[in-house]
Amino acid sequence: MAFSPEKSKFRSPLKGPPSPSWNDLLLKNKKALNHVLFTMHLQSRSNKQTPSSSPSPQLRKSLDFTLPSLVSDPISLLSDQILLSILSKLPDSQRNCNSLVSKRWLNLQGRLVRSIKLLDWDFLVSGRLFVRFPNLIHVDLVNGSLISPGNAGVFCSNRLLSSHVDCSADAKDWFLKERFVLPSDEIDKGLRILASGCPNLRRLLVVNASELGLLGIAEECPTLQVLELHRCNDQVLRGIAACQNLQILRLIGNVDGFYKSLVTDIGLTILAQGCKRLVKLELSGCEGSYEGIKAIAQCCQMLEELILRDHRMEGGWLSALSYCENLNTLRFMSCKSIDHCGWFDEDVGSCPTLERLHFEKCQLRNKESLRTLFLLCQEVREVIFYNCWGLDNEMFSLSTGLRRVKSLCLESCSLLTTEGLESALLSWKEIQSLKVISCGNIKDSEISPALSTLFSMLKDFQWRPDTKSLLSAGLVGTGMRKRGSKLFKKTCDWKSLPGA
Template sequence: MRGHDRINACLPDELIVEILRRLGDKPSRDACSLVCKRWLALERPRRTTLRVGATGSPDVFINLLSRRFSNVRHVHIDERLSISLPVPLGRKRRSSHTTVSSLNLCGLEKNGSEDVGLETYSLSDGGLIAIGQGFPKLEKLSLIWCSNVSSAGLISLAQQCGFLKCLDLQGCYVGDQGLAAVGQSCKQLEDLNLRFCEGLTDIGLVELAIGCAKSLKSLGIAACAKITDVSLEAVGLHCKSLEMLSLDSEFMHNKGVLAVAQGCPSLRILKLQCINVTDEALQAVGSSCLSLELLALYSFQRFTDKGLHAIGIGCKKLKDLTLSDCYFLSDKGLEAIAAGCKELIHLEVNGCHNIGTLGLEFIGKSCPRLTELALLYCQRIGDNALLEIGRGCEFLQSLELVDCSNIGDEAICSIARGCRNLKKLHIRRCYEIGNKGIVAIGENCKSLTDLSLRFCDRVGDEALVAIGECSSLQYLNVSGCHQIGDAGIIAIARGCPQLTFLDVSVLQDIVLSHCRQITDVGISHLVRSCSLLESCHMVYCPGVTSSGVATVVSTCPNIKKLLVEKWKVSQRTTRRAGSIISYLCVDL
């Protein structure tokens, strides 16, 4: 009966809380919290995560949040982000969108006024103090590019948040005293990110390594000019439980990496971009880090196949290998990996110009569990490499090829025949790949969900007609494929009902007829990507309304002809583009 609250009169708090607990996604919880003030009060304590954009007056803002959400465990503050409100809070409504900081939200909510400045501020030490006082149960804190925080705020936070397990200080100019305080107070810290923390030196990191010796498992360092091998030696000496190290530094040498390799036997993930590290360091990793599962090497100019040979001999559990711009690696290095790392699942080779067909053949013959393969700017790798991958890697699900000029249709046909579980295929500027290879993919890989064929100018309608048989396709990018026309796009529209993204950027003419699955949403995505569209026939598409027609007219600056049913054209669209609109003879 209207006016009677039967739910709240019957349901106890415990049952409502249990209902809220069973709601899996945030939008559902948000919706339920709006039922009434009682449900809102019961839902708020269940919130454990807060994400905040650019902030100002953090004391006010954080205190407000801490009063409303008492059980927060994770706080993410990213100064690169701002908050956009479609309708600003306050007494008046404005027609345009306004970007405001978190401070503005607090001020507007408190004062009910729109006369608050829109300048974006940065989190200060006062904000860190407020976080420490307001969220004593905090376990994870991310401060991304919060350039105004310093050691003073970090010291206060560390003293208040003894349960902290994860700390991300990317781009924060904190000093050694703050980092040392974290080591002294946060004995459960497991994950520490110090990327672009230019104010730190060895002093702070050494103190943290000593303080968090038993707990630290993950450490990331990048562009910290004053952090040297001394810090890594301390990590290797004290942090025996370290599992992940990500290191990007021009100032690290073999000494630091050797210390970590020899002192951290549990190391599972190692990412290195250090131009002064040589084979000696990788040999130590191969002999000491027997649990290594992921190895990523970027821009190495001072190590050779000797390093990969040691990895292949010692790291039998390696599953993920990335080699980027490592100029002195050759097929022998990949042969060693193939021979020793039988559990390899992911392989990326990027710009390693001495690695050729033979190296990939070894992988195809010896790594049957491979599921992801990316070959970028590999001019020396030819068809025989993927022929062997097709024969030996039946579980392959993802293949990416960029600027591989010697790979053609025969290679793609082999992948299609041998890797029928393929779900993702990205090809860019591989000019020897044409219709034959893509047709084979369409005929054999029925689980394909993600296909990108950018600037493959030998691919045309025949290929897309075959791909149209892949009913699970969700993502398609064929920008730069000049031979694709109406027949190919129509086949995709008819055969791929789950398609959510389509990029045909260079397409000029399109015909959509009797496409019952296409709606205004799909039209919107289509025309946003087709900046060169000149002609569009869009008839007998019941899901397209006058809104979709208006979208085509307003989004395509080069449109010269639009054929559509007359009843779908509003008066406003007629006034705006009547000269280019042609009407279907029969009104539906």
Template sequence: MRGHDRINTCLPEELIVEIFRRLDSKPSRDACSLVCKRWLALERLSRTTLRIGATGSPDLFVKLLARRFLNVRNVHMDERLNISLPVQLGRRSGSGQSALSSLKLHCVNEKNGPEDGGFESYSLSDAGLTALGEGFPKLEKLSLIWCSNVSSMGLISLAEKCTFLKSLDLQGCYVGDQGVAAVGKCCKQLEDLNLRFCEGLTDMGLVELTLGCGKSLKSLGIAACAKITDISFEAVGSHCKSLEILSLDSEFIHNKGVLSVAQGCRSLKVLKLRCINATDEALKAVGSCCLSLELLALCSFQRFTDKGLRAIGSGCKKLKNLTLSDCYFLSDKSLEAISTGCKELTYLEVNGCHNIGTMGLESIGKSCPRLTELQLLYCQRIGNHALLEVGKGCKFLQALNLVDCTSIGDEAICSIARGCRNLKKLHIRRCYEIGNKGIVAIGENCKSLTELSLRFCDRVGDEALVAIGQCSSLQHLNVSGCHQVGDAGIIAIARGCPELTYLDVSVLQNLGDMAMAELGEGCPKLKDIVLSHCRQITDVGLAHLVKNCGMIETCHMVYCLGISSAGVATVVSSCPNIKKVLVEKWKVSPRTARRAGSVITYLCVDL
């Protein structure tokens, strides 16, 4: 019956709340909350997660949120995000509106300095942490990213009230030993702890934490904590027997600390190390003790050799993910040891390891058939034969990234194309031996390709993109700096790749308006486009592009001589979803600046 509210009269509150909980997006929840006052109240009860950026008077803002959302379990606060003042929520009467009004007034007063002097503008203080604890006593997950104005006093107050806390991220917070020790004492269910860039922390605090909640701790992250030494990790090894994930970046940790963790935390599955003072002895302990290890990342090691990787290959049979970055003393023997022992390997990244060459990667291709992602960055000594073996042996490869691999050419890419037909992502940058032949083979064989990036590949031209136009599932294309690409190649993409959402054609001097018109006709889902330094594209081509591509969100068009203020106005007026336009300031008319100033980013500002 028209006008009869069957939902509110028939459905109990519990059922409506459960429906709200099953909504998969915040916009859907927000829309439901606007239906009526009852739905607004129930939707607030169903919210379990809050995400907060930098905000004016954050302490008062936290108190306001605590009154409105009573069942929150997860709070993420990141003060690196832009200042976002609360919006006017209408003319509802009541304490909520008065609180919001007072919050706005406080923000205005803060422009001339806080009246009460209790905290720094736009920074969460200890009072805010106390309000978090009082307002959300059932909190299970808390992230305080770069909240530099909080201290141990606030953390102690929070820990005493939020005893159910399971995950705590204090990245960039200058908290001290007393606060971290209080977390260990009060939060006995803590499983995940991130202390990266907590510069005020020393061994005393971390040792006290492990004594308090070491039994429950499963994940720990430490970076740039100059006062954390081997003493802390001896305590971690002694008390954190359930630890599964460790991320450690420190110049002050030696073999002793890593040995203690390896010997004491035998359930370790993920280990990320950047410890320049560790040697082969530490890796040997990992290989012999951490038999459940699945992910290993070794960065900037200059004091261990192939002996350490041999131990990993011999002991860590479950290893699936390996990253070797700037490890200068590793050679082909390291990858041979990994390929022999780690048959489950699915991800391999070799970055700047200058002594690893063709033979090492050949062994991976022959012995690791489950490899799905391969990253080779700045590997000058790896040649075509390495990827020939990968193409033959790694049939499940889905992602390949090559950066500055100057010895790899078309022959290798053809082998990948013929052997790895499930390839979905191919990223190539500054590999000057790769040209049309290799990319044509990709287009003819890899029909599931969704991402292709060919940055500054001088030998790639229209012929290659005509073949890629056969990959109808392509969503991401970057041909920046491929000077031989012109209208014909981009037109082929426009006609064959209707799913395209991202396109970078910057620095293409032969690209003109005809390609833009075809993109407008064939790629209606396009969201992000980079046209910078394309001298032949004019306002006419831009108008054809945005006529049908109404979903465009970002457009970069600096140093495009043929685009004027009229073209910029066309973009901002024709694209209702536009979020960012990068352009020279002199091309923005006063009217366009008034209409869309919030989405325009200028290449340079007035001096």
């Protein structure tokens, strides 16, 4: 029979009963502990009282009343501010568990929450949101604004939006019939409640808001800096003209399969005149032309980053980028084309401050539009091609005009070969960083001596064109990838790309 020392109650007769510790005696008899503490308190008062004086009965009664509570819950002595300072130092993974300790800890934990993604619209309208989380500064209302159909077993997800889908026979075009989102008056009501409950709001994500709803946010929340508008149009953009401190704006007009809305040059001009402190602007599914982009470039002189996702711009809009005086980063994401028109007036100029040019999941099939873009971006330092269709040797050779490139990242560009890569790399005299990942037509066996010498001089080098590449394994122990890494800090973080 197995012997368990934890469950066994046998004790040797040669040994007497275990002697209790002082902690056990004091905790079991609180009166004794109170007597000890009371005596210590009397000794501390001996300098202020005569030896013959004795504590009054009221003093003894007050000590007997308070001391047991101090012993049973010493944390209650700490103020809310001290507890908040302690709880804020804990990792996020432990905060949910801490809220289960007591109602006080639950309340304190709610005061530490600054960002929330709303899933229930009634939680906002009823006001319980601000009672539970009184210090919110980041609020996402998009998912809470969506109406999920009953008994929906299919979940449709997009990078910009996600919702359940009604797959019944009479539910054709569920999204396009505008039944999947709350009406504008309900959204505006929630925005008024949010503005009154979160006057320090800094970041807001909302769908199907109207001009009046955004005006209320702009008036009551002067610290608003980041705004993301889903399903917006030209009329809605009038409401953000009062957002004087807005710095980051994301406009989502069309999302394929979900909804359709229209943002044209009229809305872009209204935006440019109202939000002159913009630093970052993303136009997703928006229409427009040369005039709208020019208005933004001339009015928003602090603009540093421009992102175009699945744009529907008219031909010739690229030339307006030359009016951007401080543009630092230009990104194209999921664009079916860069510019329908290849016309470009070289006398217009270029973007002298542009340093980063990123392409992600774009169709690069129009040679004239790509050549126009490269003429505008002659001073670019970092170029990224991620999963772009149509990028072959001929299209990639247009980049040889970018003489100041220091960093190049290529991933999932299957049409590009080693020859096309070499022609561009050898023309870039300042190249310092190179990353080639999942490019099947770039082979180790086709690397020339000149290209090999260039690789050995790079400060940051990552080479995984395919699973059969031996060059990466051959560089182990040579220190090539580490050499100069401290001097070249502005390298491309490839893992930060969405979808990488």
